[in-house]
Amino acid sequence: MNKSKIIQHINNTVGNGRLTNSNTRFASISSSRLAWWINIPLGKFTEDLNIVLADELHLIWLAIPNNTFKQLHTTFRIWEAKNVVDLYISCDRNNMYLHDIASDGSNVDFRPYIKEKIKYPESLKNEIARIKTTRNVEKRNSEAKSHQEILKKDQTGVSYHKLFAKYLNGSKNITIQDPYIRLPHQFKNLLEFCVMLANDKNYEDEINLMVVTWNDSNFMDQSNEYFEELVPCVKELGIHLSFRFEKHHDRFIEADNGYKIILGRGLDIFERPQGRFVIGDIDQNWRKCKPCEMTYLKN
Numbered sequence: 701m702n703k704s705k706i707i708q709h710i711n712n713t714v715g716n717g718r719l720t721n722s723n724t725r726f727a728s729i730s731s732s733r734l735a736w737w738i739n740i741p742l743g744k745f746t747e748d749l750n751i752v753l754a755d756e757l758h759l760i761w762l763a764i765p766n767n768t769f770k771q772l773h774t775t776f777r778i779w780e781a782k783n784v785v786d787l788y789i790s791c792d793r794n795n796m797y798l799h800d801i802a803s804d805g806s807n808v809d810f811r812p813y814i815k816e817k818i819k820y821p822e823s824l825k826n827e828i829a830r831i832k833t834t835r836n837v838e839k840r841n842s843e844a845k846s847h848q849e850i851l852k853k854d855q856t857g858v859s860y861h862k863l864f865a866k867y868l869n870g871s872k873n874i875t876i877q878d879p880y881i882r883l884p885h886q887f888k889n890l891l892e893f894c895v896m897l898a899n900d901k902n903y904e905d906e907i908n909l910m911v912v913t914w915n916d917s918n919f920m921d922q923s924n925e926y927f928e929e930l931v932p933c934v935k936e937l938g939i940h941l942s943f944r945f946e947k948h949h950d951r952f953i954e955a956d957n958g959y960k961i962i963l964g965r966g967l968d969i970f971e972r973p974q975g976r977f978v979i980g981d982i983d984q985n986w987r988k989c990k991p992c993e994m995t996y997l998k999n
Contacts, residue, residue, distance in 0.1 A: 878966035898937035
């Protein structure tokens, strides 16, 4: 949707030229979540800020005065690698409507900042219908029944979200079988997988995640200790983690939406970052991959 046309329409209707490309952020509803997703540079919160949210009927104009939110790091989730506030504003009228539902945020309610709700002009209605149709086609095309993903050595631009999110979307029960969740960095991988699931689901939804893994008998107590520490941590995200120790060779993710993903290396697909300050520690897209294959199957 053309941001400039939206700004022009709001200014012509009620804005009196107040909105500009510089002081306005725009978002339409995410195709994978009942929310508007917006990244806003931290410095923009020291200025008068306008956010325009497009739903299926209206443009919702939020007007936020400068310095309204002074403690950004304790109020919102911060995407440190990009130095932006990472907002997920709920569009679900039955749950947390117009609240920020991003994990690590404080559920800020944006309803008090509604300046206007504006109907779409006729000139944009056809564009709205076209975008909805395109999204539905893209969603159907993305649900390929069977294919492979081949990761090359040192490949970047890869994340759990890109690899798994759309195939696990809507699942309530997920099983990971991976015999090599043993070392601290492998448990960190599991934690990042849980965070990915939480970020992609509806805020109120809960997911049962079963992990089947193994360790040598001398280190089984340590594995059990790590799991016991992880369980309450991810419960805050709406992820109910359970685990059991069974010795299997195969590695896969299986979900109750009908998808099964065969994992060549389990979740341990990234080279371990080298150095004290590494962007890849914060953002998986910057990590180098180990060579492996994944096969996606749909019942």
